[in-house]
Amino acid sequence: xxxxxxRKLERSxxxxxxAIIVVASIGGIVEIAPLFxxxxxxxxxxxxxxxxxxxxxxxxxxIREGCYACHSQMIRTLRDEVERYGxxxxxxxxxxxxxxxxxxxxxxxxxxxxxxxxxxxxxxxxLTNPRDVVPESNMPAYRWLARNDLKIxxxxxxxxxxxxxxxxYTEDMIENAAEDAYGQATPDSDAAxxxxxxxxxxxxxRAFDGVATRLTExxxxxxxxxxxxxxxxxxxxxxxxxxxxxxxxx
Amino acid sequence: xVSTLTRSERQAAIGVSVLVAICGLAFAALGRHDVLEIHGFxxxxxxxxxxxxxxxxYYEPExxxxxxxxxxxxxxKAGIALSMAWAVFALFIGVWVASLLAWPNLTFxxxxxxxxxxxxxxxxxxxxxxxxxxxxxxxxxxxQRTSRAxxxxxFSAWFVLIGFxxxxxxxxxxxxxxxxxxxxxxxxxxxxDIWLVIVWVTxxxxxxxxxxxxxxxHIYVANWYFLAFILVVAILHIVNNIAVPVSLGHAKxxxxxxxxxxxxxxxxxxxxxxxxxxxxxxxxxLYYYLPVRAQRPIFSYRLSILSxxxxxxxxxxxxxxxxxxxxxxxxxQTLGMTFSVMLLVPSWASAGNALLTLxxxxxxxxDDATLRFMMVAAVxxxxxxxxxxxxxxxxxxxxxxxxxxxxxxxxxxxxxxVALITFGSFYTLVPSLWKRExxxxxxxxxxxFWLALAGTLxxxxxxxxxxxxxxxxxxxxxEEGTLAYSFIDSLxxxxxxxxxxxxxxxxxFVGAIIGSYNIWMTVRAVPLAxxxxxxxxxxxxxxxxxx
Numbered sequence: 043x044x045x046x047x048x049r050k051l052e053r054s055x056x057x058x059x060x061a062i063i064v065v066a067s068i069g070g071i072v073e074i075a076p077l078f079x080x081x082x083x084x085x086x087x088x089x090x091x092x093x094x095x096x097x098x099x100x101x102x103x104x105i106r107e108g109c110y111a112c113h114s115q116m117i118r119t120l121r122d123e124v125e126r127y128g129x130x131x132x133x134x135x136x137x138x139x140x141x142x143x144x145x146x147x148x149x150x151x152x153x154x155x156x157x158x159x160x161x162x163x164x165x166x167x168x169l170t171n172p173r174d175v176v177p178e179s180n181m182p183a184y185r186w187l188a189r190n191d192l193k194i195x196x197x198x199x200x201x202x203x204x205x206x207x208x209x210x211y212t213e214d215m216i217e218n219a220a221e222d223a224y225g226q227a228t229p230d231s232d233a234a235x236x237x238x239x240x241x242x243x244x245x246x247x248r249a250f251d252g253v254a255t256r257l258t259e260x261x262x263x264x265x266x267x268x269x270x271x272x273x274x275x276x277x278x279x280x281x282x283x284x285x286x287x288x289x290x291x292x
Numbered sequence: 293x294v295s296t297l298t299r300s301e302r303q304a305a306i307g308v309s310v311l312v313a314i315c316g317l318a319f320a321a322l323g324r325h326d327v328l329e330i331h332g333f334x335x336x337x338x339x340x341x342x343x344x345x346x347x348x349x350y351y352e353p354e355x356x357x358x359x360x361x362x363x364x365x366x367x368x369k370a371g372i373a374l375s376m377a378w379a380v381f382a383l384f385i386g387v388w389v390a391s392l393l394a395w396p397n398l399t400f401x402x403x404x405x406x407x408x409x410x411x412x413x414x415x416x417x418x419x420x421x422x423x424x425x426x427x428x429x430x431x432x433x434x435x436q437r438t439s440r441a442x443x444x445x446x447f448s449a450w451f452v453l454i455g456f457x458x459x460x461x462x463x464x465x466x467x468x469x470x471x472x473x474x475x476x477x478x479x480x481x482x483x484x485d486i487w488l489v490i491v492w493v494t495x496x497x498x499x500x501x502x503x504x505x506x507x508x509x510h511i512y513v514a515n516w517y518f519l520a521f522i523l524v525v526a527i528l529h530i531v532n533n534i535a536v537p538v539s540l541g542h543a544k545x546x547x548x549x550x551x552x553x554x555x556x557x558x559x560x561x562x563x564x565x566x567x568x569x570x571x572x573x574x575x576x577x578l579y580y581y582l583p584v585r586a587q588r589p590i591f592s593y594r595l596s597i598l599s600x601x602x603x604x605x606x607x608x609x610x611x612x613x614x615x616x617x618x619x620x621x622x623x624x625q626t627l628g629m630t631f632s633v634m635l636l637v638p639s640w641a642s643a644g645n646a647l648l649t650l651x652x653x654x655x656x657x658x659d660d661a662t663l664r665f666m667m668v669a670a671v672x673x674x675x676x677x678x679x680x681x682x683x684x685x686x687x688x689x690x691x692x693x694x695x696x697x698x699x700x701x702x703x704x705x706x707x708x709x710v711a712l713i714t715f716g717s718f719y720t721l722v723p724s725l726w727k728r729e730x731x732x733x734x735x736x737x738x739x740x741f742w743l744a745l746a747g748t749l750x751x752x753x754x755x756x757x758x759x760x761x762x763x764x765x766x767x768x769x770x771e772e773g774t775l776a777y778s779f780i781d782s783l784x785x786x787x788x789x790x791x792x793x794x795x796x797x798x799x800x801f802v803g804a805i806i807g808s809y810n811i812w813m814t815v816r817a818v819p820l821a822x823x824x825x826x827x828x829x830x831x832x833x834x835x836x837x838x839x
Contacts, residue, residue, distance in 0.1 A: 048597050052511045055503050059519060062604060066524045069608030069631070070531075070560055073624050077553050083621055084552060102544065106470035108408025118617035120690055122767040125775055133619035136551035141475055144555050144618065148694040149393065151779040173396075178784050180396040182406035196325075196538070200546075203538045207548045 085134040087276040092138060092209060093269070094241045095197040095223040100266025102200075103259050104143070107184065114145030115154040115270065128155040129277040138209045150181055155271030162250050165264045187260040188251055194220040215240050227261040228254055244272070293450075294349025296359070296366050301447040305346045308451065312458075313339025319483065322541035327469050331462055331483070331543065338458055355446075362828055363436045365725055367449040371429025372718060372725075374457060375422055376808045379711075382417025383801040389414050390797050394790040404468040412467045412479045418706060419477060419569065421460045426714045427573040428453055428495070431518045433721060434580045435499055438515060439506030440830040448498040455491035459484055471543045475558050477565050478532050482545040485533040492529070496522050507830035513596045517576035520604050524568040532561035552619055560611035567607035570705065571673075574713050575603075578646055581717040582666045586656060591648035595641045602638025606631050613684035616693060625686065632684030636677060643674035661734070661741040665716030668745060672708025676701060691763040696789070700755025707748040707800055715740065715807055722811050729821045732813035736806055743803030750796030758789035 051057050077083050093101060104110070117123050119130045131154050136142045145152075160168075164175060169187055172179040197219035205211045215222070218236055225233030229247050238245050250264040271277075294302060313336050320332025392398050392407045399405040432449055436442060443449060463480040466472065472479040480488070499522060503511060511519075535545035549557050583590050590596060612620060612628030647670050650657055657667050679701050683692045692698060719737055723730055731737055765782040769775060 045594065045597070049510070052516070053509055055500055055511065058511060058516065059500065059523065062516075062520050062523050063527075065601060065605045066520070066527070066608050068605070069610075073609060073612060073627060074553070074556055074560060077556055077621070077624070080621070105472060105474040107403075107406065108411060108467070108472065108474070110474050110476075111408050111411045114694055116618050118690070118693075120617055120767075122769075122775060126766070126779070131619050133552040136555075136619075138550060140546040140548070140550045140554070141473065141558070142551050142554040143474065144615075146476060146614065146694070147698065149783075152694075176780060178780050180393050180783065180787075180790075182392070182396055182399050182408070183401065184406070185401055186403050196542070199538050199542070200544070203536050203546050206536050207546050208550065 083133060084137055085132050085276060087132075087134040087137075087274040089276070090134065090137065090274040091242050091244070092211060092215075093273075094226055094237060094245060094265070095194070095201060095215075095219040096192075096226040096262050097266045097269050098200060098204070099192060099194070099197060099223060100262035100264070101143075103187070103263045104266060105141075109153075110143045110145045112145075112147060112149035112181070113151070113153045114148050115142075115152065116144035117152055117154050123152070127152045128271065132277050134276055135271070135274060138204075140204065140207050140209065150179075153267070153270055157268045157270040157272040162248070162264055162268070163252065165267055166251050166260060169260065169263065184263075187263055188258050190259040192223070192257045192259050192262050194223045194257065197223055212240075223262075224257055226265065227251075227257050230254065293366060293370070294346055295352045296355050296364070297346075297446050297450075299354055301445065302346055302350055304447055305450070306343050306350075309339045309343035309346065311339070313343065315339075322539075323543065324541070326542050326544075327466075327471055328483075328541060328543040330469060331466065331471070334462070334465060335458070338461070342454065360442060360829075362442070363433075364443050364446060364449065365433070366446075367453050368429045368432045368721075369725060371425050371432065371453055372722065372811070374453070375425035375429060375714070376718075376804070376811060378417055378421030378425060378460070379804045380801075380808055382414055382421055383797070383804050385410055385414040385417060387794060387797045387801050390790065390794040394787060394794060403470070409467050409470065412472060413464050415477060416460065416463045416467070416479065419565070420456075420463065423570060423573075423710055423714070424456060424460070425453070426718070427518075427521065427569075427577075428456060430577050430581075430717055430721065431499070431521075431573070433725070434512075434514045434518065434576065435502045436829070437827075438512035438580065439503055439508060441502060441505040441507055442829045443498065444501045444505060448494055452491055452495045452498060455487070455494070459488045459491060462487070466543070473533070473535065473545065473547065475532065475547070475561070477562055478529070478558075481543050482533070482535050482537045483543075485529070485535075489526070489530060492522065492526050496526065512580075513590065513593075513600065514576045514579040516600050517572045517579065520600070521568050521573035521576065524564065524572070524604075524608075528561045528564050528568070532557055552621075555615055555618070556612060556620060556624065559614040560608070563611035563614060564607055566705070567603065567610075570710050571607075572603065574710050575642055577717045578642075578666065578670065578713055581713075581720045582646055582663075582670070583649055585660070585663045585666065585716070585720045586650055586653040588649050588651075588653050591645050591651070595645040599638040599641035599645065602641065603635070606635045606638060610635060610684065613689065614693075616686050616689040629684050629686055633681050636681040639677035639681075640674055643670050643677070646670035646673075661738040662716055662719040662731075665712050665719065665741055665744075668741075669709050669713035669716060672704060672712065672748070676704040676709060679704065691767070692759060695759040695762040696755045696786070697759025697763065700752045700759055703748070703755065704752045707744070707751065711800075711804075712744060712748075715744065718807075718811065722814055723818070723821070724827070726815050727821050728814055728818040730814075730818065732810050732818050736810045740803045740807045740810070743799050743806070747796045747798070747800030747803060750799065751793050752796075754789040754792035754796060758786050758793075761785055 117127045117131045168175050169184045171183040172181040198216050201211045201216045201219045221233045222237045226237045226247050234247050251258055251260040316332050316335030320329050323329045323332055389410045462484040471481050535547040537545040609631035612624045613632045616625050657663050762782050765777045
């Protein structure tokens with residue numbers, strides 16, 4: 043009987059096409075649609091901050107260079123991962139990540155909580171040539187980051203687009219995006235004061251690449267790395283993990 | 293090529309090419325402060341090149357109605373050539389990125405040569421360049437033969453093939469200059485994605501139109517798989533790539549999905565790109581070329597039905613097994629794991645169906661390297677689907693995830709299954725398509741077979757070892773209850789395997805070069821076969837009577 047039915051179905055092109063669409067759609071609908079409607083999917087985190095324009099620019103460099111191919115940003119709920127990297131990642135921590143950068147492969151270590159673990163100088167040295175600080179490393183050297191000036195003129199457009207896809211940037215933030223990017227990496231300038239005002243007192247304002255007179259891609263990437271895992275403290279609140287990030291490992 | 297198009301098709305081709313060129317010019321102008329400018333000029337040059345090629349042959353005599361008495365094979369030939377060219381290119385990049393992991397200074401201080409930028413060049417070049425062109429070429433062949441009908445026009449097929457290669461070109465060149473969405477296997481940016489939708493819709497319409505002209509009452513099983521491949525890839529591609537560009541002058545866009553929802557959409561896409569691009573499409577190939585080469589009918593029609601609908605239904609649930617123990621809700625992980633395990637049934641039904649078809653033809657498998665390519669492909673299909681179901685089980689995944697084991701698994705599928713079935717199909721198809729007596733050198737087919745098999749085995753054994761060692765080192769504790777190894781310890785342990793996998797990849801790469809040479813020489817140097825009178829569409833369908 044089913045075989046007879048199928049013999050009929052395979053005589054009709056349109057019937058077959060429709061059958062494929064229906065059968066193939068069910069799985070995705072059942073698994074994806076509820077993720078937008080079930081409230082527990084993403085936790086509450088009232089203290090959640092947004093990426094500053096400089097950090098967002100750094101994130102775009104991280105994407106551009108394909109860092110996600112070797113580094114995850116997703117600590118799983120496993121004892122050894124929590125002890126190695128810190129509290130397991132919560133959904134809310136990547137709530138404003140368009141796209142998410144959870145990754146799928148660790149040729150290098152997880153970076154979900156890399157922020158504040160190492161100094162800026164270490165990051166700059168490491169990105170310039172990883173083997174200068176970690177002799178066994180197989181990470182590429184990213185020397186050009188310190189050579190390239192950061193493009194900031196169109197950051198306002200980037201923030202506006204982020205708002206269009208759901209990140210709550212304010213009009214004030216969008217208008218001052220370029221100036222804030224400059225200010226965050228130039229602590230002595232007039233532009234620096236507005237950054238903390240708009241993005242919170244915890245925002246790190248300093249010359250990330252060690253050179254205050256120039257805004258480079260290195261500034262942006264290090265600023266981004268230093269904020270990873272630091273946008274909210276939600277993950278430290280309900281786990282058995284150590285309450286503070288571990289000290290740097292030599 | 294142009295001589296096989298009618299006058300009105302030549303006009304349409306020029307029109308479309310000019311339209312593409314104008315779009316390119318617009319992007320170049322709007323994106324003059326962005327990397328989009330590079331792609332603008334690339335699209336402009338591509339459009340102009342196509343337009344000139346058609347204009348150059350515009351006044352050649354039109355094809356007569358006699359063409360309707362034969363199948364339209366010209367785009368299939370071009371597709372095979374493009375597929376092999378992409379294979380050689382992308383395998384070369386693969387060997388290079390593998391070397392980078394062992395010798396990281398091979399970037400020569402060039403941004404475009406770092407691992408993060410070259411890796412998507414390798415994956416896109418293989419999946420879309422090599423695999424996609426192979427699927428388009430063989431699907432054009434299979435849909436016409438199994439329907440005993442010529443495709444309805446000459447232009448659509450060229451639009452699909454050339455348009456698809458423009459997409460591949462935009463993707464690959466984009467990664468080199470840093471244009472990427474960072475979504476794995478969907479890295480191409482918004483304008484390339486939109487272009488692919490246009491190409492894909494044309495592909496679907498062409499396929500359905502040809503099937504609708506069939507002279508057989510039933511749609512043959514290979515076409516079910518090709519149809520599922522085209523349809524579902526369209527759904528996946530569109531949903532996963534919805535994004536808002538920063539402006540029309542920016543290559544950069546931001547996806548509408550974020551965080552946990554983005555992760556689920558991405559792996560729903562990612563896993564089903566494997567399912568419907570790298571499995572369904574290539575099963576379509578297997579269901580046609582394996583029985584043809586073995587000269588045996590498919591073992592079981594019922595098994596074909598079971599495995600087809602099983603794969604179409606179950607696979608779409610399985611993506612969440614990429615997100616075990618993450619911030620994805622537990623119930624979705626469990627569903628993904630359950631369906632992944634169930635997937636073994638239709639997967640093994642397909643593999644078993646293929647192998648049982650060879651019953652009575654095992655002597656051919658022994659003597660004929662081409663058939664052996666397909667037999668071993670079916671074995672690897674069975675092995676890697678078993679491995680996949682196994683790795684999707686949550687506790688197994690806790691060890692394997694994030695390690696090289698995943699990479700090894702992917703390559704068991706991509707090298708052992710996808711590439712081997714493609715080479716077997718090409719070696720079957722090339723002599724018949726160009727109407728040659730045989731391949732230029734059966735001995736070189738044999739050499740290619742052993743190189744490909746050896747390369748695959750070296751690669752996956754290296755990755756199994758490195759992956760399991762890595763996973764174990766990460767979770768090993770000392771007696772005092774602290775972690776035994778730092779991350780860098782686990783990396784140091786990987787180096788021998790990274791060198792071994794480079795060697796495995798190199799063997800496979802050399803095999804592909806030999807295969808390309810053999811195909812080239814078959815077309816160039818092998819004499820024409822005696823008349824193949826039966827390889828024509830059903831004559832009742834055509835205006836001029838056949839023989």
